[in-house]
Amino acid sequence: MMRQKNQENLDLRQRKTRHSLVEALAKLMEEHPFQELSVSDICRRAMVHRTTFYAHFTDKQELLRYMLQQMEQECISSCIPEGSGSPRQFFLTASRNALHFFRDRKALYRACLQSGADTEARLLEDAAAHQLYLRLSQPDFRQALPGSDPEIAARFYVGAMFSLIRWWLSSDTPVSEECLLENLERFIPNV
């Protein structure tokens, strides 16, 4: 059942169904924690039959994952700086952009982090780590970080940044954005 072609050349009906479900979930998550939402709730709001839901997703987690994967491209393109600076500049600019990206989606992101949905939220972290890895793997960056494994470095700094973002968004902005970024600059080696 279900064609499930490569990516987005789905049947019109399927795209409409998925779109409705994503919309409904996003709306509902602004009102109630994800945990408390039932598949029935989502279907009711989306005006989609429950059996149709299960034809597309195995459960509500998978719907959320789908939703975040759609955000992924948007996240990367708005965070990764253009041009080529030093690894340090690259990371700092990407961090500032990421901070803004998540700040603008605070409600949704907090909802993910709370309600047992942050396995899904971590997809974005993985994507970010991969992007930094790609940059650090470039020859000019390799010689800037002699002896360091670019994959380990990418995981380290992206993990650190996402940890700060999580903390900053989940506690009710205990420090200013500038303060956070100023501190961040101190932790990044000057390469």
Added chain:
Amino acid sequence: MMRQKNQENLDLRQRKTRHSLVEALAKLMEEHPFQELSVSDICRRAMVHRTTFYAHFTDKQELLRYMLQQMEQECISSCIPEGSGSPRQFFLTASRNALHFFRDRKALYRACLQSGADTEARLLEDAAAHQLYLRLSQPDFRQALPGSDPEIAARFYVGAMFSLIRWWLSSDTPVSEECLLENLERFIPNV
């Protein structure tokens, strides 16, 4: 209902019940992903009536959280180094200890990280961040990190370290433990 005294001076029956449930969950998580476990499964294995389960925990997530909280003390005491060295030494030693702690509990920790249970797993990260914060707040450390907010610094480095641990444990040990720790040393400022 339920006395729920301070901490562990519970009725014998309650302690027995909770112990059985934790045991059952730990066993089951080695066989199936947490997601697929039903409260009924856990109760069946624990030989505890389902209504009794709900008298102690609201859902299986809360049981898992309880289980991890019990690990928390053990984790802290086996990771936090004794004596007082530099912030750098403190962090590196704690990191090495943490790496071993989670390596020894790899099956359980991986199970938490996968199966939608890592909101709960992050409790340990929060506890670790708090420990580092306590150290960095001490006067002698403050002057070693001039101008840095100890809370931000703690979140940054603990987040980075847990990110590495997650990556190291979830991919099937792509690099050696020594390699990981050597790289880590390069990322920690010499203070």
Added chain:
DNA sequence: AATTTTAATCGACATTTGTATTTTATCTTG
């Protein structure tokens, strides 16, 4: 425009979840 393909809907069902009420068994205290 007609035909074929296939997704969405409908209705039904067994299982799980979460809760309430009553009864039974066990622990704690005097």
Added chain:
DNA sequence: CAAGATAAAATACAAATGTCGATTAAAATT
């Protein structure tokens, strides 16, 4: 050890979950 307290079990129930097979509606293809 006995009496009172209270946790566990038993039973029942409404709601949600996940999966059928069959029917209807809407796409894609000719």
